[in-house]
Amino acid sequence: MKSAVVVFPASNCDRDAAVALERMTGNKPHMVWHADSAVPDVDLIVLPGGFAYGDYLRCGAMASQSRVMRDVKAKAEKGVAVLGICNGFQVLTETHMLPGALIRNAGLKFVCRPVGLEVTETQSAFTRKYDHGQRVVFPVAHGEGNYFADEETLDRLEGEGRVVFRYAPGDNPNGSIRNIAGILNEKRNVLGLMPHPERVVDPLLGGTDGRALFESLIEALP
């Protein structure tokens, strides 16, 4: 599987994502600068966590206007898989590649801790190696991860099996509506999620629950 990681000014999980990708796939991903006009031909594009443009104005807002995002969008339309983690998820909603918005955490504070998640959809290239309903633990680290969308959109997301990760009951760290932690686009090739799977592929760091996500991609995107 060939992959690329987009680097925005003040992305800060770009290296983490690259290390996890290399560890899981055996290949170094391409690092793509936000001002580049195109992403190389790859099977997976990762928009990493961080504070692109300082998270000023709104998280992901300025990054969504980056030059490279036009190509990311075009490639996604052609079916290339896109994974937005944390800040990357915020960029995807700001680009309207995913519906809804991520607003300030209900507790108003940045929150960094491991959270329990449920894998609520396994019919996807990102989660096929998980069991339906499986409980996993990924860390979150964000100040604005409170997922919001109108009722109609939410019903659609749920009806179409596009809510892939939910916070386990009682473990919602940010007030996300319907406990939503990660969603797919209509074509199911774009996933955005707030928790960090790339921080749980190495047992030294407190867990390996994120591995199956990368294993799913490797299997789905040969």
Added chain:
Amino acid sequence: MKARVFVTLKNGVLDPQGKAIGHALQGLGFDGVGEVRQGKVIDLELAERDAAKARACLTEMCEKLLANTIIEKYEIELKG
């Protein structure tokens, strides 16, 4: 020309910050405070001198960047 843009949350969108401010005000003993909502105000200096053109340009800025129209609405105020 100077312009001021207000970006506020649409009705129905949860505003945790506004809610917290309301709470805190009550906690400080300010009674009779109803709903509180927080938004952004962006002050800009523009080279443009024509009001209509400036307004059109600001609208485009709002749509493209300054507001996320899924959750936010905006108002534009020109200040001569």
Added chain:
Amino acid sequence: MKARVFVTLKNGVLDPQGKAIGHALQGLGFDGVGEVRQGKVIDLELAERDAAKARACLTEMCEKLLANTIIEKYEIELKG
């Protein structure tokens, strides 16, 4: 009564957000954008019906909570 409070950075205080927004607008091809400053707008509903009293109360709220008067200044607008 409805009130709107503007909280903005004092002159001379660095506004990283405003700076970044200005930069981004230029990047999007909006020429002629000069200084950009970002502030907060807080909309409140008050039970108070007397304008003078409301203003006094809002001033106190600003001093105590809404504005960080070390770096921010505020303006109060009553909306009948």
Added chain:
Amino acid sequence: MITPQIVREHGLSEEEYARIKSLLGREPNLVELGVFSVMWSEHCSYKSTRAHLKKLPTKGPRVLHGPGENAGVVDIGDGDAVIFKMESHNHPSFIEPYQGAATGVGGIMRDVFTMGARPVAMMNSLRFGEPSHPKTRHLVSGVVSGIGGYGNCMGVPTVGGEVNFHRSYNGNILVNALCVGLARSDRIFLSAAKGAGNPVVYVGSKTGRDGIHGATMASAEFNEDSEEKRPTVQVGDPFTEKLLLEACLELMATDAIVAIQDMGAAGLTSSSSEMADKGGAGIVIDLDKVPQRETGMTAYDMMLSESQERMLAVLKPGREAEAERIFRKWELDFAVIGVTTDSHRLIVKHKGETVADIPVGALSEAAPIYERPFVKREPARGAPSFDASRPVMESLLKIIGAPDMCSRRWVWEQYDNTVMADTAQRPGGDAAVVRVHGTGKGIAVTTDVSPRYCKADPFEGAKQAVAEAWRNLTVVGATPLAVTDCLNFGNPEKPEIMGEIVASIEGIAEACRALAFPVVSGNCSLYNETQGEGILPTPTIGAVGLLKNVHRMATIAFKREGDAILLIGKPRGHLGQSVYLREVEGKEEGACPPVDLAAEKKHGDFVRELIEAGRIDTVHDVSDGGLLVAAAEMALAGGMGTALSDGDIPSFFGEDQACYLIAAPRAEAERIVAGAKAAGITASLIGTTGGDKIAVKGCGEIALERLRTAHETWFPSTMTGEL
């Protein structure tokens, strides 16, 4: 005209002013006076402490650069080096907690990455006033979110620290931030601007009128718009700093740099004059070239501005374009603002005129040094009385939920502590551990000091702080490497305070020497006083250790049911100045626990070898709160109870030094006891792990969940509703 009034406003004494005149051979102008005032300030010149700081041991086989550079550098083998320093941002944080703490974090990071290191871990040591003081919650909330706001955006994990409350900090909080970075030992960047004719470049943010020293009155006459009294608070821009970090590291990968230094306190003034001084060179700066945020800035404003996120570099001639390309790519300001010379003078030009012309030595070695008079107070003595009939388990519950002892989860969950994907040990243990990226090595970090001990006995208390830091590194399995200190005290012009400073430095020196634990960087923050009331003496110790194999790391959490619990060391039940005495008896009395440095070393080395050999993985040192509290912390961390043998109040709550608790399978534990005996170390089996409660023979029991509720409740419930 410089009037005595203006001199006073610049914090300079009459004698100091006379000295300036004689060094210059004339009267200074206002710009020059400003330059002298900041360079001769306590903060920059260490004029009260310099003579005493010489007593600290600063050398060791692994030390590559000790104090004097922007941060200390220690060799960790394989061509890797760890670079670290701790710094205070106390006063700004009291004025504006969010920005004060945020810019404190930004400042210490620049000190570390200016040397070529990528920051990999942050810590913060915080002291606040009484929880009930009207300002405390606001300060806690602002400081913590400021630290998180800056550090999180930088993408550097904040992995630990300390938080304490005491009324002596009501008017003077302490915010000490520690940054640890990693570099290649052959790619360390220094600040000596050697050679003449090299371009001096300014990079980062534009210069504004931020933080211009209290001398606002004097500068006002130069201001074009002096109507609005300008705030002197600096606002941090972590986004720009992140770009600055990446751009600097990119430039450092070339060989274009001769010298580089961040603009910290006293900004352009200190960076330019210090670089010239260290390089034995001179420097000419043209202020018209300095990127400016505001119009109408004066030379005085620019030289004294403390705008953040700026660096000054001296390049090899001809490398400007290459450097500029890198900084432009990162969308940062870049300007060649001057050149090095062989004149040994700092020459500043503005609008075609020379506005300052000062021999650089006048700002450094000719700066005043004071042998301030000091008296060493008699240490507090005696073993205070206590009520022996108090129920032990109730006291445990009270202590575990006390403001100084309860869980700091509320704090550390606001910090991204796992970004960079190398955090092997998160906050909550004795020391944090981050892996050296791409290797199997680990770096352990801790900050420690018990100001109540230092108040009782500055010398012994300072020794204790070093010993505790050394222990906290040891118990995770790290070999302690070196120390950075942050000496927070009151007014050094008072002989008693100066006595505390001197005794503390001597205590640190003695402990560091005995433990082969050199001091490689540090910082002094004096005048922490309000209305004549000083803070508790607070010599914070930050320290770093090395794990050769990060997979052989110990944590405090109980891991297996049925493990035997071992106590290493021989407690005497020292209750003086203990948490028990304060929380349960309501007294702050007695002698602080004495530190036997030989025992520390012996016991610690013994424990570390067991960890390194893979024989044990569960260790905690006995510190605040004593043995029973330590055991309870291990139980809470592991979610597993324990049954302990009997004892009395002093043995459960005494804060004796050089003691450790270990949990290990019984057979291993017995071997360890035997090994300890052979080594002349006291080791005793005092209990077993398992179950869901803490049971103490003869004292009753308490459910772990009850203890957990007490431990986790105080912080969040105290802080709710604080914006």
